[in-house]
Amino acid sequence: MLTISSLRVAYGSRTVLRDISLEVSPGEILALIGPNGAGKTTLVRAVSGTTPAVSGQVIVNGQDLSNLSVTQRARVLAVVPQARQLGGAYSVEQAVMMGRTAYMSWLGRESEADWAAVRLALQQTRLESFARRSIAQLSGGEQQRVLLARALAQSTPVLLLDEPTNHLDLQHQTNLLSLVRKLAEEQRLAVMMALHDLNLVSFIADKVALLVNGELKRFGTPQEVIRAEVISEAYRTPVEIVSHPVTGAPIIFPQGVLNHSK
Amino acid sequence: MFRKRPYLLTALLLLIALLLSIALGAVFIPPGTILRILADLIPGVALDPDWPESFSAIILSVRLPHTVLIALTGAALASSGAAYQGLFRNPLADPYLIGVAAGAGLGAVIAMSLNWPTNLFGFYLIPVGAFIGAVATVLLVYNLARVNGLVPLTTLILAGVAVGAFASAVTSSLMLRTDLQIHRAISFLLGGSPMTGWDPVLAALPYMLIGMGLLSLSGHMLNVLQFGEEEAKQMGLAVDRAKVFVIVTASLTTAVAVAFSGVIGFVGLIVPHIIRLLWGPDYRRLIPLSILGGSTMLLLADMLARILLAPSTLPVGIVTAMAGAPFFLWILRRAKKEVFW
CATH class of the missing domain: 3.40.50.300 (P-loop containing nucleotide triphosphate hydrolases)
Incomplete structure (x- = not known):
């Protein structure tokens, strides 16, 4: 609530x-x-x-x-920002994993729970087949789903x-x-x-x-x-x-x- | 197979570069002999010395300290370059281009002119001066270049050039003083040739290990910062703390390199760029790989500097500038399409 x-x-x-x-x-x-x-x-x-x-x-x-x-x-509380052109060469999976920042240690090492949350978020946003693709190569609609998945990964x-x-x-x-x-x-x-x-x-x-x-x-x-x-x-x-x-x-x-x- | 194993490849290249750097010089010492001489130093290993005695002396008191200092300097410049690029979200940030090296140089010159190092303690003090100069410069450039929370290419380079030029001008104006120590300090600094002997190596080592060790830990923060400060905060990154952490560690690392090797440009630009092209933008590996790649790259440049005009030696800073400037222009043309990284 x-x-x-x-x-x-x-x-x-x-x-x-x-x-x-x-x-x-x-x-x-x-x-x-x-x-x-x-x-x-x-x-x-x-x-x-x-x-x-x-x-x-x-x-x-x-x-x-x-x-x-x-x-x-x-x-x-997670935020999905306004749609915009995403630059950089991170993969979809890497970008969604960044949504787990609040759960990770300082070093950014991923735990099994982090991977589970990322997999779930990718599945919920139907992005599994894009996981290894670079976000810069996606269409505007797909990029926006990546930002949604990143927010969902924050659980x-x-x-x-x-x-x-x-x-x-x-x-x-x-x-x-x-x-x-x-x-x-x-x-x-x-x-x-x-x-x-x-x-x-x-x-x-x-x-x-x-x-x-x-x-x-x-x-x-x-x-x-x-x-x-x-x-x-x-x-x-x-x-x-x-x-x-x-x-x-x-x-x-x-x-x-x-x-x-x- | 190497494409999949970045650490193996860069470590192997570094090993080869280290051996070559020790081998090359007025007398060529075969790598096999170098390894035997070094192995002989290990307590408990007693090899039958089949090499001229002068070889051990040349390696241990001249080439080894020089090689180690060059390797550390390259590693420091490349890793701090990568970190500045992440912090500014701009692929053209380089300790030299954004003026930090000039600021560190000014700090180092002042420190040296106050107390020219005659003992190890004196050497430990130079990086402190350089560090103060570097941090002051990076804060100034960052605030001058910032427009609406972004640091665009144009303002970054302009602010870096302006602040760097100012720091260099102050450094040069110190030349007017008839103080001999300042003259020595400045000709060292602008020469772009590392100091000789073990003292600078021993003085650099602790600062470098701390600086590069901490930089290697900042990969995840830098990754998250690539989405902008506001989003980084929403993802749970304590942005202000992360920024201070990166600025302090990158400036410390740069400052130590400048304090003992003078101003050497473009290594911090070229090395992270190549590594990004080969292995992607993940800062968690970009920084450690830049450490390995940076030492290799500067060792190669240094060998060129020693070979090109043998028997006289060119300052390594001149070699990196000659190779780096065209490379910089090439990136600049590519970057036009994508101004923000």
């Missing part, structure tokens, strides 16, 4: 996140949405501990993360993802998110992810948190948050929302497009 309470983050005198309180249960996916600059990435970084919070707490299973060392924290109860589908095409977006969905349910992971595409959000998320200017505007199910008046106001763009004919999930259209097609 991931609990964020009254979290406040400032860069100098400028407050970028104020009074954020959220909760994610095991097996649940929380999507962070909001216009550019709303603070989604900052929230992910603050929860992961890379950006210090001014006040407030991040608690995982009753443990306040601010009391943990960098190494202890990496055993509780944490909480998984954070920062816009993991940026730069990926539709097929890879869907594959990656379906994989995260499956892992959340099977491994009982508490997942929090920043996502841009609102239709992907309603396809994958159990809960949605809408951030605007560093404040939490709405927090609820996709049906509760992804509503025409809420989104239109937050994004300052008129939108229309229809329900998916089978699942009932909200589907969003910018209004201009609808008018134009008539």
Whole structure:
């Protein structure tokens, strides 16, 4: 269980996140949405501990993360960074093994448990056949699965993802998110992810948190948050929302497009 | 078969280079004889000496200390080069190019001018001065070159050149003083020729063993750092501690090399690069292999330096610069495509 309470983050005198309180249960996916600059990435970084919070707490299973060392924290919470071109000539296996840093000794010698965790992560992300390949040779979608596998190898109860589908095409977006969905349910992971595409959000998320200017505007199910008046106001763009004919999930259209097609 | 056994290959090459380095000189001493002379030193082994007495003297008091110092220097420069490359996430970091060698040189010159080594204790003090100079330089260059948490190629080289040039200028300006000791120190430093005799070897040895030993342990940290500091932290690496560890050990190792062998460039660039091409980027083996490969490479350069203009000897720093500069340009052209390692 991931609990964020009254979290406040400032860069100098400028407050970028104020009074954020959220909760994610095991097996649940929380999507962070909001216009550019709303603070989604900052929230992910603050929860992961890379950006210090001014006040407030991040608690995982009753443990306040601010009391943990960098190494202890990496055993509780793993981060999948934004998709980007990965350089270097490490093999997939080596890269995923680096996710075990928090369990390794200083020398980086791998134990049998480390290898088991790496094998499991490669299997979960369907990367076994790529294990010996160099990460630089993989496609964008495959590289993103490597970063996911690296985070899974950390064997944490909480998984954070920062816009993991940026730069990926539709097929890879869907594959990656379906994989995260499956892992959340099977491994009982508490997942929090920043996502841009609102239709992907309603396809994958159990809960949605809408951030605007560093404040939490709405927090609820996709049906509760992804509503025409809420989104239109937050994004300052008129939108229309229809329900998916089978699942009932909200589907969003910018209004201009609808008018134009008539 | 050697491709699969990097340690075996590099160790064998080093062994050959060591023997050759002892064998070559004004008189050629056959490797077989060298091994017998060395074996004779082992307590309990008494061989029938079938070699001229002068051979033992040449080997034990001239060639052996020289060879050991060259090997240690090459190992130190290559392993610290590899470590700086990992730390800066940039394949062109080299103790010479990023100005650390010049900074260490300045420190060493100041130390020597304060107290020219006349006994072993004096020799132990030089690396201390060089170490202070090296750490100060690396911190300055690192902070000057850093842009948004990255150390790009252009700013790294520019900051390194600028700070290195400044340190060299300060060193040269010390020449204006009429102090004889400073003159000796500077001509040694810029000459790029190692000191002679056992004293510098004995003084270098403890620092080198500590420095290179600790560098060999930093492989995993450097691997994780390749993903950037933020991700390294998220993976559980205590990033700040790791950075201090690498800076201190790499600077110590560089400083000792500079203190006793003068400024010798490009070894720290070429050796890790070749090893990366052959055996990949895993720093856990890149650093130990650079130690083995670096000593071999500098021994070869040193033999060239002794042979090319025989009977006079070229400073080994000139040989490495002549071979290294074209190599550097070649990497630079390749690196254009992939500026960040």
